[in-house]
Amino acid sequence: MQITITVNGAKRELEVTPYTRLLDLLREDLGLTGVKEGCGKGECGACTVIMNGELTASCLVPAPQADQAEIVTVEGLGTKDDLHPIQESFVEAGAVQCGYCIPGMVLASKRLLDEKPKPTEKEVRYGLSGNICRCTGYAKIIDAVMLAADKLAVEGSDSND
Amino acid sequence: MTDQNKRIKDYFCKHTTRCTIEGVKKSKRFVGHDILKADAWDKVTGEAVYPDDISFDDMLHIKIKRAVHPHAILKDIDISRAKKVQGVVDIIVAEDIPDVRQFGLIIRDQPVLIAPGEKMRYMGDALAIIVAETKEAAKKARDLIQVKVEELEVITDPFRAMEADAPNIHPDGNIVITHHLNRGDVDEAFKNSAIVEENRYQTQFIDQLPMQNEAGVALYDERHGVVDIWAATQWLHDTQADVAQSLRLSKDQVRIIQPTIGGAFGKKEDVSVHIHLAIAAMRTGRPVKLCFTREESMITQSKRHPITIINKTGVDRDGYLTAWETKFVGDTGAYASSGPAVVHKGMYHATGPYNCPNLRGVSHAVYTNNTYAGAMRGFGTAQGAFAYEQQMDILAHKLNIDPAEFRLKNIYQKDSITPNGQQLTHSVNAEETIKRVMELSDWKGGRK
Numbered sequence: 140m141q142i143t144i145t146v147n148g149a150k151r152e153l154e155v156t157p158y159t160r161l162l163d164l165l166r167e168d169l170g171l172t173g174v175k176e177g178c179g180k181g182e183c184g185a186c187t188v189i190m191n192g193e194l195t196a197s198c199l200v201p202a203p204q205a206d207q208a209e210i211v212t213v214e215g216l217g218t219k220d221d222l223h224p225i226q227e228s229f230v231e232a233g234a235v236q237c238g239y240c241i242p243g244m245v246l247a248s249k250r251l252l253d254e255k256p257k258p259t260e261k262e263v264r265y266g267l268s269g270n271i272c273r274c275t276g277y278a279k280i281i282d283a284v285m286l287a288a289d290k291l292a293v294e295g296s297d298s299n300d
Numbered sequence: 301m302t303d304q305n306k307r308i309k310d311y312f313c314k315h316t317t318r319c320t321i322e323g324v325k326k327s328k329r330f331v332g333h334d335i336l337k338a339d340a341w342d343k344v345t346g347e348a349v350y351p352d353d354i355s356f357d358d359m360l361h362i363k364i365k366r367a368v369h370p371h372a373i374l375k376d377i378d379i380s381r382a383k384k385v386q387g388v389v390d391i392i393v394a395e396d397i398p399d400v401r402q403f404g405l406i407i408r409d410q411p412v413l414i415a416p417g418e419k420m421r422y423m424g425d426a427l428a429i430i431v432a433e434t435k436e437a438a439k440k441a442r443d444l445i446q447v448k449v450e451e452l453e454v455i456t457d458p459f460r461a462m463e464a465d466a467p468n469i470h471p472d473g474n475i476v477i478t479h480h481l482n483r484g485d486v487d488e489a490f491k492n493s494a495i496v497e498e499n500r501y502q503t504q505f506i507d508q509l510p511m512q513n514e515a516g517v518a519l520y521d522e523r524h525g526v527v528d529i530w531a532a533t534q535w536l537h538d539t540q541a542d543v544a545q546s547l548r549l550s551k552d553q554v555r556i557i558q559p560t561i562g563g564a565f566g567k568k569e570d571v572s573v574h575i576h577l578a579i580a581a582m583r584t585g586r587p588v589k590l591c592f593t594r595e596e597s598m599i600t601q602s603k604r605h606p607i608t609i610i611n612k613t614g615v616d617r618d619g620y621l622t623a624w625e626t627k628f629v630g631d632t633g634a635y636a637s638s639g640p641a642v643v644h645k646g647m648y649h650a651t652g653p654y655n656c657p658n659l660r661g662v663s664h665a666v667y668t669n670n671t672y673a674g675a676m677r678g679f680g681t682a683q684g685a686f687a688y689e690q691q692m693d694i695l696a697h698k699l700n701i702d703p704a705e706f707r708l709k710n711i712y713q714k715d716s717i718t719p720n721g722q723q724l725t726h727s728v729n730a731e732e733t734i735k736r737v738m739e740l741s742d743w744k745g746g747r748k
Contacts, residue, residue: 172353173346175562177511178594185511213346226344230336238343239511239562245344273511273563 142206147215161200184270187243213242232283236274352515356587363438365428367420370669372449387437422634424600458666484658489623493614501687506604512562515591518577566675602674609687626650628663637674646680652688
């Protein structure tokens with residue numbers, strides 16, 4: 140069956156089977172391998188994407204259900220030469236170790252900061268509660284999100300001037 | 301406060317992991333500086349390439365048919381229905397690879413595929429390698445393979461495994477290895493102790509649970525006779541050597557290429573996808589990919605050992621340890637993996653960071669039909685820590701002294717000698733650590 144989705148701003152028409160997972164569609168058909176599979180059961184958050192503005196475990200979404208949806212993956216934020224402030228903060232705060240959870244963490248942070256530009260540490264912990272990291276112990280990831288909030292606030296005030 | 305204490309305080313911040321403060325003496329390059337991780341840019345943008353991110357044109361997908369019973373003799377395996385599934389390219393069973401040898405980190409006790417007449421020893425044993433054009437076809441074919449087995453007694457408890465009438469899981473018996481520890485006169489010291497405390501402790505299986513499951517891709521270069529394997533390992537050259545000996549290749553015919561690893565914590569010390577990938581690539585001549593599901597990773601790959609620890613500890617009237625007797629029985633599961641070293645090392649740390657002049661210990665790594673246990677952060681010492689710290693608390697309580705003071709009395713100092721005879725000739729900061737914890741936690745003596 141045919142679906143139409145907008146991924147990282149580009150409209151795509153794709154042929155899918157009813158049982159194709161959105162995760163596999165993104166990784167295998169579109170080559171967006173920044174979307175990771177950790178458990179395949181919606182528990183770990185590695186496959187997180189932003190779908191229609193909401194954090195979504197792409198391993199639990201049948202591709203036909205994503206018809207007409209707008210999807211953002213980590214590839215839709217910054218590039219290595221031009222990092223998004225959240226990505227920059229993850230690098231600077233030392234929040235990245237094995238890195239496998241990081242695309243999901245970055246997107247969960249984005250979703251959180253879009254809604255709450257000045258979160259408390261508790262709100263950050265809650266905002267990332269759907270994403271498991273096994274390396275860092277989370278402390279530096281939380282530092283990174285707080286740092287990103289500061290960076291985005293400065294950026295925001297610049298653009299208002 | 302000494303200068304040294306001051307410096308530690310300066311380093312301390314709310315997360316304890318962040319240690320750089322302006323004004324601290326810095327080295328020229330790294331110590332005392334914030335160093336940005338070289339591959340962080342790749343990882344925050346999703347550009348980093350992990351094993352399952354690698355794909356080739358014309359690539360085939362692998363699924364593995366696993367054991368159907370934790371301890372059983374394979375009587376028959378029927379792949380006729382599975383072979384008919386559209387898209388199946390090859391189904392490899394033991395009789396197709398008669399020359400392939402067993403593998404393993406310390407003892408090569410793990411078969412690549414179980415042949416009829418041989419035993420499956422845990423639920424992760426491989427019976428067949430299914431190679432197909434798509435993952436779905438491989439999975440469908442896998443589920444159509446029919447297996448007949450003769451069930452044997454399933455041993456899940458290492459103490460049962462050590463009994464005389466227990467069936468042997470491996471030909472040489474169920475005790476993989478026994479180590480001993482002896483120093484001083486333990487019996488005399490117990491006789492002269494004010495208090496002797498004996499307790500039995502049990503730890504559980506723990507999965508290391510790295511975020512990424514075992515996965516890999518392989519390619520066979522027929523002209524040069526070289527197989528390339530892109531898969532995670534923590535022992536690149538050991539894995540290369542083990543894969544090569546298993547497949548009867550020379551080491552220069554096996555290349556293990558390490559992509560970015562999605563965590564390991566000891567779990568990726570063992571061979572996982574490597575040999576099956578190589579066999580499939582060599583037989584089909586096409587690129588092949590094998591990714592474990594989380595469930596498969598949990599069933600198939602190593603765990604932290606559950607260890608039964610029996611500690612008998614003596615202490616004199618002044619609160620000094622006099623004698624320590626310990627027994628470590630580690631459930632290493634169906635295969636040895638790192639077990640012989642893990643359980644051994646655990647015993648050598650049986651007294652923790654505490655001085656004790658008289659010691660006696662024995663450790664056994666024991667086969668069972670559980671998923672095999674291997675390396676995980678600490679390599680046997682985390683299990684021991686649970687047991688010796690409980691002993692220390694119980695003894696402090698019986699002596700009616702502050703458990704922190706009791707620890708300080710017995711703590712390792714420079715020149716202390718560990719149970720395996722190592723003299724600690726360099727910096728030993730254990731006392732300082734306890735004192736700092738007392739200060740930071742506002743320690744009130746631990747007695748009500």
